[in-house]
Amino acid sequence: MLYSSQIAIVGNTWFPTRPGGLDRYVYELIQALTAAEGRVDLYGIGLPQAEETAGLCLKNLATPEMSFWQRLWSARHHSRSLRHTRADAINLHFALYGFAALPHLPPNVPVTCTFHGPWALESQKEGENGFKVWLKQQMEQRVYRRCDRFIVLSKAFGTILHQEYGVDWDKIHIIPGGVDTQRFQPSHSRQQAREALGWPGDRFILFTPRRLVHRMGLDVLLQAIAQLESEDIWLAIAGKGALREALEAQATALGLGERVKFLGFVPDGELSIAYQAADLAIMPSQSLEGFGLVLLEALASGTPALCTPVGGMPEVIRPFSPELVAQSPSAEAIAATLNGVLSGRIALPERSVCRDYAVTHFSWPTIAGRVQQVLLEGRS
Numbered sequence: 001m002l003y004s005s006q007i008a009i010v011g012n013t014w015f016p017t018r019p020g021g022l023d024r025y026v027y028e029l030i031q032a033l034t035a036a037e038g039r040v041d042l043y044g045i046g047l048p049q050a051e052e053t054a055g056l057c058l059k060n061l062a063t064p065e066m067s068f069w070q071r072l073w074s075a076r077h078h079s080r081s082l083r084h085t086r087a088d089a090i091n092l093h094f095a096l097y098g099f100a101a102l103p104h105l106p107p108n109v110p111v112t113c114t115f116h117g118p119w120a121l122e123s124q125k126e127g128e129n130g131f132k133v134w135l136k137q138q139m140e141q142r143v144y145r146r147c148d149r150f151i152v153l154s155k156a157f158g159t160i161l162h163q164e165y166g167v168d169w170d171k172i173h174i175i176p177g178g179v180d181t182q183r184f185q186p187s188h189s190r191q192q193a194r195e196a197l198g199w200p201g202d203r204f205i206l207f208t209p210r211r212l213v214h215r216m217g218l219d220v221l222l223q224a225i226a227q228l229e230s231e232d233i234w235l236a237i238a239g240k241g242a243l244r245e246a247l248e249a250q251a252t253a254l255g256l257g258e259r260v261k262f263l264g265f266v267p268d269g270e271l272s273i274a275y276q277a278a279d280l281a282i283m284p285s286q287s288l289e290g291f292g293l294v295l296l297e298a299l300a301s302g303t304p305a306l307c308t309p310v311g312g313m314p315e316v317i318r319p320f321s322p323e324l325v326a327q328s329p330s331a332e333a334i335a336a337t338l339n340g341v342l343s344g345r346i347a348l349p350e351r352s353v354c355r356d357y358a359v360t361h362f363s364w365p366t367i368a369g370r371v372q373q374v375l376l377e378g379r380s
Helices: 021-035 068-078 080-084 095-104 119-125 130-146 155-165 190-197 218-226 244-253 268-277 293-300 313-317 331-343 351-362 364-375
Strands: 006-013 039-045 056-062 089-092 111-115 149-152 172-174 204-209 233-238 260-264 280-283 305-307
Touching (some): 006 095, 039 068, 111 130, 149 364, 204 218, 218 331, 233 268, 293 305, 293 313, 351 364
Parallel strands (some): 006 039, 006 089, 039 056, 149 172, 280 305
């Protein structure tokens, strides 16, 4: 078979096994590229043994169970085949494995980095020790100096890439994330979705799928819920993380025991149903939220979404429903917006309108085409 392009992608872990925004992005990007008759060689961690689709070759760099240094050494060893790649372009998605691949990147193949976030700064926000933060900064700088161009999912992260890492704006291309509009679609009525999940049928439901870490703002969201004028609200929090016990204790201390449900990990097959069961999805992030793929998933499922004015999230929501961007990341501002929704002062967009916005602006065939154009820039 003749392929329209051949691209080598260095990612992170395999999305269906280990959920995460970066990994979902890479997984859905490769599905879109191969569907368009492209070939992708994916280098990553913990990849399945068999090829999943035509045009996709999976190349394991290491296993997730290895220590940091073992994964780095293994990835350096197993990325050697990049030296002789026949790819038209190389696309790096995570600084750690991009760093491991650096010695093997051929000089005649363009290298594009998709910048998903400042790895070292994120670690610093979560309280990691100074040496590890410094080490991550060094790896990032080495990788970014080697790249010919960059893709960011928002202008906000383009600004971070420019200011924190000194990358010239003329090397930065802003292309939003995409959403799988087949996986995320309004296939159930709200009541049907609630019945399928065993959720209450007579409450206003907020849904947020988040890693339970500090910068996601779940502690602030709980404070906001406690300030609401109406108690007719139920918050479902999906996700795992180190803060679960502390967040559960906070919810109890605030008297929210009957109004908040911690779901833990929600399988991908149930995620779209959870969006459909909710009246409103919410992203209370406090810092370093480059884009917010959750917003697209909710909208594609027919559910409106509220966000804080952090990172790239307003770039998604403000053109569609500006009143659903809180005035600040504070609990008071989030509560004020929610009170506006609950009182009817802020109208929520209809299901079909949410869906149309997501499909029109963020469907993967459109987004992948733009990504491919940047990756192949300058190739004959």
